[in-house]
Amino acid sequence: MLKKLLGLMLLFAVSQMSSQITGEVKDEKGNPLPYVNIYTETGSKGTTTNDDGIYELKINEAGNYTIVYQFLGYKTLKKQIEAKPFPIKIDVVLKAESTSLEEVTVQSGDNPANRIIRNAIDIRELNAEKLESFTADFYSRGIWRIKNAPEKILGQDVGDLGGGLDSTRSGIVYLSETISEIAYQKPDDFKEKIIASKVSGDDNGFSLNSAQEAYFSFYENTLEINSEMVSPIADYAFNYYKYQLEGTFFDDWGNLINKIKVTPKRENDRVFSGFIYIVEDLWQIYGVELTTTGKAVQVPPIEELVFRQNYKYSKENQLYIQISQSVDFSFKMFGFGGDGRFTAVYSDYNFNPQFTKNSFGREILSFQEQANKKDSLYWKEKRPVPLTTEEIEDYVKKDSIQEVKSTKKYKDSVDTVRNKFGITDVVFGYSYTNSWKHRSFSISAPVTGIGFNTVQGWNTDVTLSYRQRTGEDQENYWRIFSNIDYGLSEDRFRIKGGFFKKFNNFDKPVLSISGGTSAEQINDKEPIPPLLNSITTIFFERNYMKLYEKSFAQIGYGQDVFPGINLSGEFAWENRKALTNHTDHVIIDWEDREYTSNNPLQPENLGSLPFEGHSIFKTNLTADITFGQKYMSYPNGRYDVYESKYPKLRLGWEKGFGGSENKYNFDQFKAEIRQNLDLGNKGEFQYLLNGGIFSNAEEISLVDYQHFNGNQTRIGFGSYVGKFNLMPYYNLSTNHNYAEIHAEHDFQGWALGKLPLINKLNFNLVVGAHRLITEDRNPYSEYSVGIDNLGFGKFRFLRLDYVVSDFGGKRDGAFIFGLKF
Numbered sequence: 001m002l003k004k005l006l007g008l009m010l011l012f013a014v015s016q017m018s019s020q021i022t023g024e025v026k027d028e029k030g031n032p033l034p035y036v037n038i039y040t041e042t043g044s045k046g047t048t049t050n051d052d053g054i055y056e057l058k059i060n061e062a063g064n065y066t067i068v069y070q071f072l073g074y075k076t077l078k079k080q081i082e083a084k085p086f087p088i089k090i091d092v093v094l095k096a097e098s099t100s101l102e103e104v105t106v107q108s109g110d111n112p113a114n115r116i117i118r119n120a121i122d123i124r125e126l127n128a129e130k131l132e133s134f135t136a137d138f139y140s141r142g143i144w145r146i147k148n149a150p151e152k153i154l155g156q157d158v159g160d161l162g163g164g165l166d167s168t169r170s171g172i173v174y175l176s177e178t179i180s181e182i183a184y185q186k187p188d189d190f191k192e193k194i195i196a197s198k199v200s201g202d203d204n205g206f207s208l209n210s211a212q213e214a215y216f217s218f219y220e221n222t223l224e225i226n227s228e229m230v231s232p233i234a235d236y237a238f239n240y241y242k243y244q245l246e247g248t249f250f251d252d253w254g255n256l257i258n259k260i261k262v263t264p265k266r267e268n269d270r271v272f273s274g275f276i277y278i279v280e281d282l283w284q285i286y287g288v289e290l291t292t293t294g295k296a297v298q299v300p301p302i303e304e305l306v307f308r309q310n311y312k313y314s315k316e317n318q319l320y321i322q323i324s325q326s327v328d329f330s331f332k333m334f335g336f337g338g339d340g341r342f343t344a345v346y347s348d349y350n351f352n353p354q355f356t357k358n359s360f361g362r363e364i365l366s367f368q369e370q371a372n373k374k375d376s377l378y379w380k381e382k383r384p385v386p387l388t389t390e391e392i393e394d395y396v397k398k399d400s401i402q403e404v405k406s407t408k409k410y411k412d413s414v415d416t417v418r419n420k421f422g423i424t425d426v427v428f429g430y431s432y433t434n435s436w437k438h439r440s441f442s443i444s445a446p447v448t449g450i451g452f453n454t455v456q457g458w459n460t461d462v463t464l465s466y467r468q469r470t471g472e473d474q475e476n477y478w479r480i481f482s483n484i485d486y487g488l489s490e491d492r493f494r495i496k497g498g499f500f501k502k503f504n505n506f507d508k509p510v511l512s513i514s515g516g517t518s519a520e521q522i523n524d525k526e527p528i529p530p531l532l533n534s535i536t537t538i539f540f541e542r543n544y545m546k547l548y549e550k551s552f553a554q555i556g557y558g559q560d561v562f563p564g565i566n567l568s569g570e571f572a573w574e575n576r577k578a579l580t581n582h583t584d585h586v587i588i589d590w591e592d593r594e595y596t597s598n599n600p601l602q603p604e605n606l607g608s609l610p611f612e613g614h615s616i617f618k619t620n621l622t623a624d625i626t627f628g629q630k631y632m633s634y635p636n637g638r639y640d641v642y643e644s645k646y647p648k649l650r651l652g653w654e655k656g657f658g659g660s661e662n663k664y665n666f667d668q669f670k671a672e673i674r675q676n677l678d679l680g681n682k683g684e685f686q687y688l689l690n691g692g693i694f695s696n697a698e699e700i701s702l703v704d705y706q707h708f709n710g711n712q713t714r715i716g717f718g719s720y721v722g723k724f725n726l727m728p729y730y731n732l733s734t735n736h737n738y739a740e741i742h743a744e745h746d747f748q749g750w751a752l753g754k755l756p757l758i759n760k761l762n763f764n765l766v767v768g769a770h771r772l773i774t775e776d777r778n779p780y781s782e783y784s785v786g787i788d789n790l791g792f793g794k795f796r797f798l799r800l801d802y803v804v805s806d807f808g809g810k811r812d813g814a815f816i817f818g819l820k821f
Contacts, residue, residue, distance in 0.1 A: 002660070004038060006439070008280075009483045016602040019086070019791075020056075020057060020058055020059045020060065020083070020087055020088070021056070021057040021059055021067070021081075021083065021088045021090060021091050021575075022054070022056050022057075022087060022088070022090075022386075022511065023053065023054075023089055023090040023091045023092065023105065023498055024049075024052075024053050024054055024055075024057055024091045024092075024426065025038075025049050025053050025055065025069060025091075025092050026072075026091070026092075026094075026677055027074070027092060027093065027094060027095075027096070028094075028096065031053075031796065032049070032052050032053025032054075033053050033071060033074070033094060033492075034050060034052070034053060035048050035049060035050075035053045035071075035308065035310075035324065035326050035343070036048060036049045036053070036055070036069055036070070036071040036074075036094070037068075037069075037070040037071065037310045037312065037323055037324055037486075038055050038057055038067065038068070038069055038745075039057075039067075039070075039071075039312065039323070039748045040057075040065050040066065040067060040068070040220070041065075041066035041067075041068055041078070042057070042213070045057060045058060045059055045347075045438065046194060046323060046345070046347050046384065047345070047384045047385060047386075048324050048345060048384070048385050048759075049072060049385075049386075050385050050387065050388045050391075051341075051388045051390075052388050052389065054386050054388075055385075055386065056383075056384075058381070058382075059083050060382070062081075062082075062083050062085075062086075063082075063083055063084070064080070064081070064082050064083070065080075065081050065083055066078055066079070066080055066081075067079045067081055067090070067608050068252065068312075069092055069094060070252075070310065070312065071094055071310070072275075072277065072287045072289060072308070073096060073097055073289075073309060074094040074096055074097050074598045075094065075095045075096070075249075076251060076252040076299060077094055077099075077341065077553060078112055078252060079092065081152065086108070088437045088576075089320075093135065094774035097249050099245060099246060099247020099248055099249050099259055100247070101588050102369075110717075111121025111243065111244075111245075112245045113243035113244050113245040113258075113260045113261075114238075114243055116258050116260060116278050116280075116283075116361060117232070117233060117237065117238075117243050117260065117278070118636075119278075119283045120233045120278050120283045120284075120285075121233050121235060122235070122283075123283045123728070124219055124235070125219075125232050126211065126233075126514065126697075127184075127185075127219055127222070127283070127284050127285075127319075128217070128527075129185075130317065130319045130351075131184075131217070131219070131319075131321075131351075132185065132186040132419070132772040133184065133185040133186065133351070133353055133355060134183075134184055134349055134350060134351045134353060135181070135182065135183045135184075135349070135350045135353045136181075136182055136348060136349045136350070137179075137180075137181060137182075137346070137347045137717055138178075138179070138181070138182045138211045138344065138345070138346055139177070139178070139179050139180075139344070139347075139383070139384050139385065139626045140177065140178045140180075140181045140207070140209040140210075140211065140214055140343065140345075141176070141177045141209070141342070141343045142174065142175070142176050142207070142208070142209050142340070142341070142342045142343075143172060143175050143340050143341055143342075143391065143550075144172070144173055144174035144175075144340035145170070145171065145172050145338045145339055145504055146164070146165065146166070146170060146171065146173050146296065146336065146337075146338040146339055147162070147169075147170045147336060147337055147338050147339075148170060148335070148336045148461065149165055149169040149170070149336045150169070150334065150336060151169070156598075161173045162395075162815060163702075164201075165562075165582060165611060168713050169336075171394075172390070172391075172394045173338075174198070174200075174340070175199070175200035175205065175270060175293070175391060175394050175395070175398075175676065176197070176198060176199040176200065176205075176207035176208065176209055176783050177196075177197070177198045177207060177209070177379070177383065178194050178196065178197050178198075178209045178210070178751075179194070179195045179196040179197075179382055179383075180192050180193055180195055181195065182210060182211045182661060183355070183359065183360070183388060184215075185242070185351065185355055185359070185360065185366065185581070185637075188643075188645070189359075189360040190211075190360070190364050190376055191213050191359070191360055191362065191364060191365075192210060192211045192212060192365045192366075193365075193366050193367070193368060194206075194207075194366070194367045194368065194371050195368050195497050196368075196371055196372075196374045196378065196382065197367065197371045197372045197380070198372070198374065198379060198457075199372075199808050200394050200395050200399075201398030201401060201402050201728065202398075202402065203372070203399070203402065204372060204472070204473065205370070205372060206367065206634055206635070206636075207371055209342065210365055210632075211344070211366070212364060214325065214327075214342060216307065216309075216325070216327075216466045217234060217783055218231045218232065218276070218285060218288055218290075218309070218510065218755075219231070219233070219285070220234075220683055221234040221235055221236075221337065221458075221680055221681070222234065222270075222680045224678065225292070225297050225305070226297045226298060226299050227296070227297050227298050227748050227749075228270060228678055228680050228681055228748070229270045229271065229272065229297065230269070230270055230271055230272075230681050232262045232272060232276050232290070233276070233278075233285075234681070238779070239265075240264060240265055240266075240269055240271050240642070240681075241260065241262055241263065241264060241265060241271065241375055241601045242263045242264075242265060242589065243262060243263070244260065244261040244263070245260055245261075246257070246259060246260065246261050246275070247259050247267055248280075248725045251279075251286065251313070253313050255279050255280065255281075255313070256279070256280035256281075257277050257279060257280070257281065257286050258277065258278045258279075258280060259275055259277055260275065260276050261274075261275055261810040262274055262275065262276055262290065264718075264734075266296075266753055266754070266759045267293075267296075267760075268295055268296065268749065268759055268760060268761075268762040269296065269749055269751060269753045269759070270296055270681065270749055270753075271292065271296060272290035272291060272292045272296075272307070273290065273291055273292070274288070274290040274291045274365070274380055275288070275289045275290070275307075276288050276289075276290065279320060280338070280426065282318075282320070284311075284320045284600065285309070285311060286311055286321060287306065287308075287310050287311055287552070288294055288307060288309045289306075289307075289308050289333075290307045291304060291305065291306045291307070292304075292305050292307075292308075293305070294331070294764065294794075295340070295762050298748070298762075298764075298789060298796070300333075300791075300794035300795070300796050301329050301331045301332065301674040301794055302329060302330070303329075303330040303331055303332055303335040303337070304328075304329065304330050305327060305328070305329050306326075306327070306329075307326075307327055308323070308326045308327075308328075308508060308680050309322055309324070309325045310322070310325075311323065313319070314349070314413075316559070316728070317349075317351050317637045319348055319351075319774065320632060320689065321346075322346055323345065323346055323347070323391020324343070325343070325344040326339045326341055326342070326343050326344075327341065327342045328340070328678050329341070329342075332794075333365075333794060336796075343385060345384045346411065347384065348578045357476055362563050362564070362628070362629060362630045362631060363630070363631060363632075363633055364630050364631070364632060364641060365633065365634075366632075366633045366635060367383055367633070368636055371635075371682060372635075373679055374703055388785065391742055392665055399432075401517055401597045402699045407669045411435035411436045412435075414435065415434060415435055415436075417431050418433060419431075419432050419433060420436075425445070425698035426445055426447065427445055427447055427448065428445060428448070429442060429443060429444040429445040429448065430442065430443050430445075431620060433503060438468065438469040438470070438474050439466070439467065439468045439469070440466070440467050441464075441465070441466050441467075441618055442444040442461070442463075442464070443462065443464050443465075443642070444461075444462055444463045444464075445462075446460045446462050446617075447460075449461040449462060449463075449528045450669060451531065451533070451534045451775070452534040452537055452538050452585075453462055453530075453533060453534070453537060453543065453545050453547065454486070454537065454581040454582070454583055454584070454598065455487070455490060455519065455520055455543065455547045455579050455580070455581055455582060455598055456485075456487025456489060456492070456519065456547075456582065456821070457488045457489025457490060457583040457585065458487075458488045458489045458569055458659075459485065459486060459487040459488070459490075460484040460486060461483055461484060462483070462484050463481060463482070463483045463484075463487075463563075464481065464482045464483075464484075465479060465480070465481040465482075466480050466481070467480065467528070467808060469480045469787040471636065473636045474503055475504075475505050475637060476502050476503060476505070477501075477502055477637045478501040478502070479497070479499070479501075480495070480497070480499050480501045480614035481497055481498060481500075481752075482495065483495065483496050483497065483516075483518070485518065485519065487519070487582070489582040489583040489585075490582045494516070494518050494519060494549070495517065496514065496515065496517060496518045497514065497515070497516055498512060498513055498514030498515065498553075499512070499513045499518075500512045500513075501515070504637065505636055505638065505639070506560075506638045507559050507560040507561070507638075508558075508559055508560050508566070508638075508715060509557070509559035510556075510557070510558055510559070511555075511556070511557050512554075512555070512556045512557075513554070513555050513556075514552075514553075514554050515552055515553040515554065516551070516552070517549065517550070517551045518549070518550055518552075518554075519547045519548070519549055519550075519579070520547065520548060520549075520550050521547060522547070522610065522702060522703055522707070522730070523546075523548045523707035523729060523730070523745060524703075525707060525709055526708070527709050527710055527711065527729055528544050528545050528713065528729065529717075532713060533545040536588075536713055537595075538585070538586055538587045538588075539587055539588050540588070540590070540593075541586050541588070541589070541590045541593040542593070542712070542713075543596060543779070544712055544713065544729060544821075546598055546599075546610070546729070546730065547579050548576055548577065548578055548579055548610070548611075549576070549577040549578075549579055550574060550575070550577075551574070551575040551577075552572055552574045552575070553572065553573050554571070554572035554573075555570070555571055555572075556568065556569065556570040556571075556735050557569060558622075560638075562632075562637070563629050563631050563640070563743065564606065564625060564626040564627065564628070564629025564640075565623065565624070565625050566623070566624040567621075567622070567623050567624075568621075568622050568624075569619065569621045569622070570618075570619065570620040571617075571618075571619050572618045572619075573615070573616075573617050573618075573682055574615065574616055574617075574618060575613075575614075575615040576611070576613065576615070576616075577613045578598075578599075578609040578610055578612070579598055579608070580597075580598050580606070580607065581595060581597065581674040582597050585810045589783050598610070600702075600729065600730035600731075600733075601622045601702065606697070610702045611701045611702045611703065612662060614660045614664055614666070614701060615659065615660045616657070616658065616659040616660070616664050616701075617656070617657050617658040617659075617768065618654070618655065618656050618658050619653075619654070619655045619657075620653075620654050620655075621652065621653045622650065622651070622652045623650070623651045623652070624648070624649075624650050625648070625649040625650070626646065626648045626649075627644055627646035627647060627648075627649070627652070628642075628645065628646040628648075629641075629643070630643055644676050644677055644678050646675070647674065647675040648671050648674050648675065649672070649673050650670070650671070650672040650673075651670070651671055652668075652669070652670040652671075653667070653668070653669055653670070654668045654670065655667050655668075656700065656704055663699035664699075664701055664704070665700075666694060666695065666696055666697035666700045666735075667694070667695040667696060667697070667708070668692050668693065668694050668695070668697070668704075669692065669693045669695075670690075670691070671690070671691055671692070671790045672688065672689065672690040672691075673688070673689050673690075674686070674688040674689070674721070675685065675687060681752045682747065683745060683746050683747040683748040683749075683750050683764075684745070684746045684748060685743070685744075685745045685746075686719070686721045686740065686742075686743070686744050686745075686746075687721070687741075687743045687744075688721050688722050688742040688743075689739075689740070689742075690722070690739070690740040690742075691737075691738060691739040691740065692706055692737065692738055693737050694706075694737060696734060697735045697736075698735070700735050700741060702733070704735070705733040705734060705735050706734050706735070707729075707730065707733045708724060708731065708732060708733065708740070708772060709722060709723040709724060710723075710724050710726075710727035710728055710729040710730075710732075711723060711724065711725045711726065711727065711729075711732075711816075712726075712728055712729060714814060714815065714817060715816070715817055715818075715819065716799070716801070716817065716818040716819070717818070717819055717820075719744075719786070720742075720743055720746050720768055720770075720801075720818075721742045721743075721768075722740075723742075723770075724770055724780070724782055724784065724805075725784070725801070725803045725816045726782060726803050726805040726812060726814060726816075727772075727780060727782070727805070732772060732774065732777060732780055734774045734775075734776055734777070736774055736775035737774070737775050738772065738773065738774040738775070739772075739773045739774075740770075740772050740773075741769075741770065741771045741772075741773075742768075742769075742770045743768065743769050744766060744767070744768035744769075745767055745768070746764055746765075746766045746788060747764060747765045747766070747767075747768070747785065748764050749762070749764060751765040752764065752765050752787075762789060763787045763788065763789050763790065764787070764788040764789045765785075765786075765787065765788075766784075766785075766786040766787070766788050766801070767784065767785050767786075768782075768784040768786070769781075769782070769783050769784075769799075770782040770783075770784075773791075778807060778808045779807075779808070780805070780806070780807045781804050781805065782800045782803055782804065782806075783803070783804050783805040784802065784803040784804070784816075785802055785804075786800060786801030786802070786816075786818070787799065787800050787801075788818075795819045797819060798817070798818065798819065799817075799818030799819075799820060800815060800816070800817060800818065801816045801817075801818065802813070802814075802815055803815075803816050
């Protein structure tokens with residue numbers, strides 16, 4: 001406690017000694033004003049107030065300055081000061097801006113706000129072009145609080161979240177800062193170099209805050225916030241918003257500012273509400289105070305997102321430029337909630353950066369050496385927004401907690417408690433951890449592995465695993481594991497195991513070695529989950545899963561050879577044995593049904609086998625290519641950033657050789673291309689094209705056929721791109737050339753959002769088309785229309801589609817109930 005108090009006193013002392021100009025900004029009622037913009041009139045220095053209304057302006061040289069205090073809704077204040085001697089304390093009071101409609105000429109039948117918005121829309125692209133390239137200094141701070149957190153979720157301990165929760169289960173669980181240099185060039189070139197990074201409670205951590213993710217431009221038609229949100233000055237904004245002129249005022253440059261109230265026409269559209277400030281004649285943005293909801297962005301736990309952006313006029317560039325942004329959020333889920341804020345401050349803009357063709361590349365984020373090792377004096381000197389008392393206390397507390405928690409004594413004491421065997425371990429499995437040596441052992445519970453299929457009957461499996469983490473941040477690891485499976489009706493034990501090692505997070509080399517005996521689905525894509533098969537089998541007498549026994553030894557290796565290009569290969573020996581049903585047990589006996597054979601080629605012939613026993617060697621070579629792959633370089637790894645602008649390509653060669661009979665040998669060449677395309681306010685379009693060419697494969701084993709992701713359960717999981725929701729699992733499997741086409745469009749409210757009453761439900765219309773073409777059969781097609789984002793309250797994980805299939809002139813239709821988690 002004494003150490004914490006001394007640390008707090010030190011931080012306050014450093015704050016007072018190192019600050020040049022400090023003060024507090026309040027309104028006329030004496031309330032502190034957070035996030036007031038304060039800068040020298042030349043724009044060379046700037047800051048904002050923190051949540052407590054406190055500011056620190058870093059002026060290093062004595063002289064005469066004009067200090068500007070600017071805040072939306074308040075009159076801009078300018079103060080002439082003589083900066084000598086330091087430190088200087090200046091407290092100010094800002095008066096509320098009195099808006100007036102006297103300057104506006106209202107024509108009969110014309111809404112003056114509509115005129116202003118039309119002009120802003122007409123010149124939107126021209127204003128956006130003025131921001132087509134620039135460099136700037138960037139500061140970001142993120143804080144996330146939780147209130148009334150439960151002690152357990154789904155039986156698992158929540159803990160104190162790194163010391164963030166107090167006795168009321170509330171407190172700061174994330175606090176971090178970054179200082180960086182950024183460069184931007186339209187349409188999508190971006191580069192950020194983080195100079196300093198700080199995470200409360202982790203002196204070796206790196207902040208998750210980044211300038212690119214914090215950049216929201218209302219000059220664009222849409223802003224990506226999970227969904228594509230429509231800007232109030234988008235080309236088609238009048239389809240989504242109503243506008244009202246609340247009043248006008250003059251800024252410190254004498255420009256007339258229009259304060260316009262923005263109201264959604266339909267509250268569940270991808271829209272904002274609040275105020276946007278437009279400069280008369282220039283039709284540029286002066287500021288925004290816009291709010292959206294979790295319903296709108298389709299992240300149900302979010303209650304509200306509030307965007308505030310402040311701009312200042314740059315005479316040199318004849319442009320109002322953004323100098324600060326805050327994004328406040330609140331959330332609630334499972335009985336607890338919280339809030340937070342992400343703050344961004346921009347300074348030292350250069351709108352003539354003289355970029356060259358080498359200025360940008362695929363690396364969009366990097367860290368300066370020792371970026372996470374800056375001391376408190378550095379942060380005090382460079383941090384443009386002073387910490388609040390709450391934030392200072394959190395840094396001191398978390399640093400003290402980290403010092404204690406990093407000791408062997410503490411980790412051993414926690415492990416002693418954690419490693420005790422409890423009654424719940426019978427259900428959830430048991431794990432043993434040695435935190436000091438970064439290793440763990442786990443064994444799954446036989447209860448959780450219980451399932452049922454007609455080959456094994458009631459069965460269970462137990463997995464044992466040992467993991468050792470390595471690296472400075474324990475970002476790498478190796479693991480050995482074993483799985484033991486037993487089927488009661490079959491009275492057969494099977495065991496397999498292996499070794500897996502991830503070497504680093506840069507080029508991501510991974511090595512895997514495995515072997516043993518197991519019961520596998522004939523379709524190695526495993527189209528039906530074991531749990532779902534257990535339910536359909538014992539309750540509905542539908543035994544869809546078809547198994548065979550595989551004894552095998554396998555080794556695989558893969559790594560990135562270049563950002564966006566990953567090469568991997570596998571070499572295996574396999575001995576395959578066909579299996580038959582060993583039980584006809586059911587809980588509900590359907591008179592019109594009976595179990596089918598484990599041979600998908602002869603479902604009525606219960607004793608038949610799908611293939612003869614045989615052995616074979618196999619190799620698989622795969623190249624995954626992402627065009628234009630961009631990435632972030634952290635000191636402990638390289639992390640890819642998905643770019644929907646470019647497709648992903650996969651090329652593969654599968655070869656079977658050395659078979660126990662020559663007829664089992666074959667070659668297959670595969671290619672797949674997929675892409676997700678954001679279409680602004682019209683939603684998201686996904687497609688997947690997949691094809692393969694077989695060679696010398698006329699008599700190969702059914703195991704080596706190309707199988708397709710069919711579905712006979714009427715239950716769908718995840719994305720439907722790459723799946724056929726009415727196709728029988730094995731009826732169209734082939735050893736001939738084939739091609740698949742999948743496409744799906746999610747309108748994300750663009751269609752249903754315009755229908756009265758229905759738009760209040762916040763549903764999404766989804767349409768899809770799927771087609772399979774093979775040399776040996778007629779084409780198979782599916783078409784679907786569905787409703788996504790179904791559910792109640794914050795639980796929106798359901799989807800309902802009506803799917804029609806067409807094969808050989810026969811059409812079938814059925815509803816598919818989708819589950820998303």
